[in-house]
Amino acid sequence: MIYMDNAATTKPSLTAFERAREYVTEYFFNPSGMYREGFALQGELKKARSALLAPVANETAFELIFTSCGTEADNQAIFSFARRGNAVTTEGEHSAVLASFAELKNRGYAEPRFAPLNADGSVNVEKLLALVDEKTSFVSVMHVNNEIGAINDINAIAKLVKQKNPRVIFHSDGVQAYGKIPFKLCKEVDLYSVSAHKIGGLKGVGALIKRKSLVLPAYLIGGGQETGRRSGTENVFGIKQFEYAAEEKFATLQADYERLKAYRETLWEGLDKDVYTRLSSETGTPYILSVAASGLRGEILLHMADDKGLIVGTGSACSSNSKNRYSKVVLACGHDEKTADGVLRISFSPQTTAEEVAQAIGILNEIGRDLSRRMK
Ligand code: PLP
Numbered sequence: 001m002i003y004m005d006n007a008a009t010t011k012p013s014l015t016a017f018e019r020a021r022e023y024v025t026e027y028f029f030n031p032s033g034m035y036r037e038g039f040a041l042q043g044e045l046k047k048a049r050s051a052l053l054a055p056v057a058n059e060t061a062f063e064l065i066f067t068s069c070g071t072e073a074d075n076q077a078i079f080s081f082a083r084r085g086n087a088v089t090t091e092g093e094h095s096a097v098l099a100s101f102a103e104l105k106n107r108g109y110a111e112p113r114f115a116p117l118n119a120d121g122s123v124n125v126e127k128l129l130a131l132v133d134e135k136t137s138f139v140s141v142m143h144v145n146n147e148i149g150a151i152n153d154i155n156a157i158a159k160l161v162k163q164k165n166p167r168v169i170f171h172s173d174g175v176q177a178y179g180k181i182p183f184k185l186c187k188e189v190d191l192y193s194v195s196a197h198k199i200g201g202l203k204g205v206g207a208l209i210k211r212k213s214l215v216l217p218a219y220l221i222g223g224g225q226e227t228g229r230r231s232g233t234e235n236v237f238g239i240k241q242f243e244y245a246a247e248e249k250f251a252t253l254q255a256d257y258e259r260l261k262a263y264r265e266t267l268w269e270g271l272d273k274d275v276y277t278r279l280s281s282e283t284g285t286p287y288i289l290s291v292a293a294s295g296l297r298g299e300i301l302l303h304m305a306d307d308k309g310l311i312v313g314t315g316s317a318c319s320s321n322s323k324n325r326y327s328k329v330v331l332a333c334g335h336d337e338k339t340a341d342g343v344l345r346i347s348f349s350p351q352t353t354a355e356e357v358a359q360a361i362g363i364l365n366e367i368g369r370d371l372s373r374r375m376k
Pocket of ligand 1: 007008069070071072074094096142144145146173175176195196197204205206
């Protein structure tokens with residue numbers, strides 16, 4: 001089986017799993033325990049916090065709060081700070097942000113505003129800035145788009161937003177960027193969401209990185225863990241496995257980036273251009289190649305690929321409900337419904353091999369040509 005749906009989730013790192021195993025078998029204590037063993041686990045959590053933060057942010061200016069997933073980190077940022085006036089985001093966001101922005105309106109917190117995308121899936125910065133005014137309380141711009149793979153220069157955008165309104169709290173969803181593309185957060189980014197399972201960690205572990213001087217209200221209220229900002233007994237095993245998986249990713253990040261970029265181009269070059277058109281731009285993340293088989297259904301191609309041992313994703317919401325049938329993000333890039341219906345998202349991990357890329361080309365061409373013939 002060839003797995004190329006790594007933007008959905010990655011295979012957990014077994015090395016990281018083995019290293020963290022002792023936090024299940026031996027050191028299972030409650031980190032809030034008053035005894036020595038609990039205290040030692042607090043030390044382990046502190047080490048994890050620092051190891052996960054240091055590669056992407058200055059530790060004197062930023063801190064990290066563990067959450068149960070990327071969605072929770074996004075929700076905590078949005079519902080804590082988009083509380084007045086208006087809040088601005090992009091049409092390219094993951095539903096963790098898009099649906100939360102829609103909810104802002106239902107709750108009467110803030111008026112949600114959505115900035116349009118460029119053809120490559122990045123946000124149109126000029127139009128985003130035009131939506132920011134003196135009443136804007138919160139702006140959220142994703143770092144790497146999960147469907148098309150476009151990269152937004154969030155540091156530059158955060159600076160421009162703050163030039164326009166210095167009181168804005170700026171958040172970025174970094175779930176598809178963290179551990180994959182090189183960057184360091186600048187001081188204008190107040191909040192940044194990450195998730196373990198996109199980089200060899202486990203599902204159910206995430207974190208919200210925040211500027212230290214920003215006062216974050218409690219999101220889950222209870223025992224006061226995470227310095228009172230996110231109560232709930234910590235998932236020590238999941239957090240340590242995340243720490244070790246991230247350590248592996250950051251150690252080879254640049255080399256993986258270059259290799260996967262070459263694989264992405266090889267895959268695209270090998271695809272039959274009579275069947276597929278390219279949606280992801282060359283400047284996007286090397287981890288994602290989105291293509292469209294216009295006139296064919298991506299969902300059917302996905303199942304045909306699965307039958308041949310290749311697992312890929314689709315850009316569409318995969319819903320028979322016509323309202324949700326097409327990916328909003330693909331339409332927001334200016335593509336028509338026919339194109340949006342035929343999207344396949346091929347996403348890599350550092351484990352992807354050249355051999356798998358070659359086999360994927362063969363399978364995708366075979367099923368694409370086969371379905372085209374049948375549609376005639
Ligand atoms: N944001 C982006 C860009 C994502 O791709 C995802 C997952 O697909 C999420 C948020 C949600 O992360 P999690 O699955 O950890 O809740």
